[in-house]
Amino acid sequence: MRSLKPILLIEDDDVDAMTVKRALKELNVTNQLVHKTNGREALSYLSEEGSKNPCVILLDLNMPKMNGIEFLNIAKTDEELKKIPVVVLTTSKSERDKVESFDLSVAGYIVKPTDYTKFVEAIRTIDLYWTLSELPAYVG
Amino acid sequence: MRNSKPILLVEDDNVDAMTVKRALKDLRVTNPLVHSANGEEAIGYLRNDANEKPCVILLDLNMPKMNGIEFLKVAKSDEMLKRIPAVVLTTSKDDRDKVESFELNVAGYIVKPVDYKKFVEAIRIVNLYWTLSELPSHEQENENAKLETHIAY
Numbered sequence: 001m002r003s004l005k006p007i008l009l010i011e012d013d014d015v016d017a018m019t020v021k022r023a024l025k026e027l028n029v030t031n032q033l034v035h036k037t038n039g040r041e042a043l044s045y046l047s048e049e050g051s052k053n054p055c056v057i058l059l060d061l062n063m064p065k066m067n068g069i070e071f072l073n074i075a076k077t078d079e080e081l082k083k084i085p086v087v088v089l090t091t092s093k094s095e096r097d098k099v100e101s102f103d104l105s106v107a108g109y110i111v112k113p114t115d116y117t118k119f120v121e122a123i124r125t126i127d128l129y130w131t132l133s134e135l136p137a138y139v140g
Numbered sequence: 141m142r143n144s145k146p147i148l149l150v151e152d153d154n155v156d157a158m159t160v161k162r163a164l165k166d167l168r169v170t171n172p173l174v175h176s177a178n179g180e181e182a183i184g185y186l187r188n189d190a191n192e193k194p195c196v197i198l199l200d201l202n203m204p205k206m207n208g209i210e211f212l213k214v215a216k217s218d219e220m221l222k223r224i225p226a227v228v229l230t231t232s233k234d235d236r237d238k239v240e241s242f243e244l245n246v247a248g249y250i251v252k253p254v255d256y257k258k259f260v261e262a263i264r265i266v267n268l269y270w271t272l273s274e275l276p277s278h279e280q281e282n283e284n285a286k287l288e289t290h291i292a293y
Contacts, residue, residue, distance in 0.1 A: 076245075083242040087273075095277055102223035102276040105216075105245035109274040122272055129269035132262055133227075134249040136242035137235045 001055050001130045006032040008054035010042045010071065011089070012063040016112070020058065020089075023116075023123040031055065039066030043074060046081055053084060056130050059106075061090040061097055069097070072104040083136045087126060141195045141270045146172040148194035150182040150211060151229075152203040156252070160198065160229075163256075163263040171195065179206030183214055186221050193278050196270050197226040199246070201237055209237070212244035223276045227266060 001007065007024070011017045017035050024033060034054065036042040043066070045051055057075075061068035068088060075081040087108035088101050101109050108126070113119045141147065147164070151157045157175050164173060174194065176182035183206070185191055197215075201208035208228060215221045225247035230237065233251055241249050250266070253259045 082245070083239065085242070085247070093274075098274050099223060099276045102225070105222070107225070107247035108269065108272075109276075110272055111274060125265075125268050125272045128265050129248065132248075132250060132265050134233075134238050134251060136239045136249075 001029065001031050001127060001135075002133065003055040003135050004031060005052055005055040006034045008042060008045070008057045009033055009035045010037075010039060010057065010063070010068070011035065011060040012037045013060070016060070019116070019119060020123065023120045024127075026120055027124050027127060029123075029127050038063040039068065039071030039074075041065075042071060046075075053080070055084075055135050056126075057084055057086045058089045058126075059086050061088060061092050061101070069100055069104065072101065072106065076105050085130065085133075085135070087130075141169070141171050141267060142273065142275050143195050144171060145195035145275075146174045146192055148182060148185065148197045149173055149175045150177075150179060150197060150203070150208070151175065151200040152177050153200070156200070159256070159259060160263065163260045164267075166260055167264055167267060169263075169267050178203040179208065179211030179214070181205075182211060186215065186224075193220075194224060195275050196266075197224055198229045198266075199226050201228060201230040201232050201241075209240050209244065212241065212246065216244050220278065223278075225270070225273075225275070227270075 009020055021033055036045055059068045085107040088106050089110050089112055091112055093111055098109055110122055113122055149157060149160055161173055176185055199208050227248040228241050228246050229250050229252055231252055238249055250262055253262055
């Protein structure tokens with residue numbers, strides 16, 4: 001990614017989370033990966049005093065307690081959090097999920113490839129794009 | 141891009157617009173390119189129902205009549221238009237421009253490389269990413285509107 005800040009992965013499935021971790025490692029992406037298992041945990045983390053705002057958020061949609069859409073409804077109305085680019089990384093191909101996500105200002109919506117090689121390729125493309133793109137500076 | 145809808149380029153400088161066109165051609169990107177010279181023209185294009193909605197908007201910031209930030213304020217508060225991903229493509233490295241753009245929900249902010257090869261590479265990555273990414277349909281809006289009306293009564 002363009003910045004050295006952490007990547008926040010919000011994903012309830014541990015196997016999927018490990019796959020992301022593994023893919024990032026293979027691609028030599030050096031950003032720290034912070035993993036939270038649902039929207040509520042993620043918001044908690046983001047509001048913690050000491051935690052650094054991530055450079056990018058990778059967001060699953062189907063999660064217990066607080067799902068991706070619910071997370072977006074909150075994060076995207078928060079003055080500080082809304083600046084952080086969010087990329088949906090989901091198994092859902094539902095048109096409604098896509099429209100809702102883009103209506104809530106996501107910066108990408110990626111359906112997780114089941115094939116590992118294609119998955120790595122997808123993560124590589126995300127890394128390429130968010131290295132090319134500038135990121136907003138954060139105040140405080 | 142993921143679909144064959146047009147790419148809307150909002151750019152006042154004709155040379156820069158031609159460079160984008162040339163890069164897309166070199167990369168064999170087949171989406172039609174619609175070019176508006178400023179934010180006002182772009183809003184006009186987008187609000188005309190006879191025009192096909194673009195899959196992606198490439199947005200310059202410094203333009204006369206209605207600049208990029210002003211365009212974003214209008215487009216991103218429009219129920220129909222806000223879902224179209226907008227990628228800033230600008231010469232501005234100004235932190236304020238970056239922050240304002242992301243506060244207005246852009247889906248990327250790219251400083252135009254001066255070198256043509258690097259410029260083509262940038263467009264290549266933009267195309268790669270927006271081919272990988274799904275894109276929202278616009279038909280849904282009518283369905284949601286119907287549902288909301290139904291629930292209201």
